[in-house]
Amino acid sequence: MSKAELTFEALTDERIARITEACTLCGKCFEACPMVPYSSAKGAEPEAVVRSVIGLLNDRPYAPEGAVWAETCQKSGVCIEACPEDVNPREMLVYAKLKLQREKQSPESRAGAGRGYFQLLSRTIRLMSAIQMEPGLWRRLTAVHGGKRREAGAVFYFGCNILQTPHILLSCMDVFDRMGLDYEVAGGMAHCCGVNHIRRGDLEAGAAMGAKSLGRFRAYSPERVITFCPTCQMQYTEYMPLYAKAELRLAGGGKAGGAGEPLPFVHITQHLAENLDLLRPLFVRPVNKRVAVHLHGGVEGVERNLRAVLAAVPGLEVAEIDQLSGHGYQCPTLVLPAAKRALRERLFASAREAGVDSLLTVYHSCHRELCAAEKDQPFRVENFMSILGEAMGFEYPDRTKTFKLYEDMDRVLGEAGDFLRAHGIEPEKAREELRAALYGEAPRPAVRA
Ligand code: SF4
Ligand code: SF4
Incomplete structure (x- = not known):
């Protein structure tokens, strides 16, 4: 070819x-x-x-x-x-x-739109991470390893936006460690699937980025790539043939290192459901809560797998609730205002009627949008990984929610200033961007993953 x-x-x-x-x-x-x-x-x-x-x-x-x-x-x-x-x-x-x-679009405006959005998103992710984690951890999570490193059973491809909610990411890694999974992490903007460029019409730049990331996953010869983000999962499964061919193009047509071959991408909920025998003995504490799960369609098997995992948590009661799960595949990309309003109203009303203690989010992206709603509701909003952590006896504080609930930038910068400075970021210079990220609608929700 x-x-x-x-x-x-x-x-x-x-x-x-x-x-x-x-x-x-x-x-x-x-x-x-x-x-x-x-x-x-x-x-x-x-x-x-x-x-x-x-x-x-x-x-x-x-x-x-x-x-x-x-x-x-x-x-x-x-x-x-x-x-x-x-x-x-x-x-x-x-x-x-x-x-x-x-x-x-002209070809120039296409390239500019992809690049501009990518830069804006990178900056937002960097700032949201910097108010919550030390630089050493940031570097470890986002490091790029070129060439062949070692063989790993799995790559945990966490995407990029989950870095805005580190408690979810760290909970995943803690669970994998306890399960004894042989894995490496790959994520951050250097492992972009390319969707941000592709959605803005810059197909070739996006495909090249996605193909390059695919090559980085392959460097570990993994049996599977475990994803968290629904966008990453959808991109690399629905468009795998396109990425694989783009990879061949990058490799000049050669198939060295498996370039061009499909690589199995599995959502974390599937990986956990397939390994319940490893998970069950790790659930050492009862979680005496009545919960409901906020669901979206879009990624095959998530609902079924999550139900199986939550059913294994001792003490946990999962209530069935009426919700509009066909409205989008995650909250941030649901950009029709009336549909978004309808989804939230139905979800919150159903959770209230069901008398739940907590509404569980599946995706980090939904969590970011919904977590602060608990200030007006008689239930908490938690991610399902926090529930697994509770059952295993660990907890990573949800600082994203804490900062959102403050609704006060002085307080956020007061508490997170040292972290920001350690990252080489002057807190006052980050104020407006952080305000937009925590309390506004930036970057444009149409394309957040
Ligand atoms: S369901 Fe839609 S895409 Fe499928 S065959 Fe009918 S019209 Fe075509
Ligand atoms: S919004 Fe409609 S067309 Fe689009 S994926 Fe959902 S059902 Fe299909």
């Missing part, structure tokens, strides 16, 4: 041709989509909407409903099960969205 045939764009064109051929325009995906009622595509004829999407994908004239639906997609994946053919409608809409975006 020539290098030109291995560009991300050429590879997506191949996928688009496959989708076009397999889709029968039955419209079942559109009918099943829970986001349609929130959009102006509501009431449109399903076949016509999908026909418009296919037109858009193939650079033909298209009716506006297809574009509206593509922009409305929040990636819950409810449509995937609804499709009777061998098509992933979520993937179809990702390409449609990219086409729309690229229609509006």
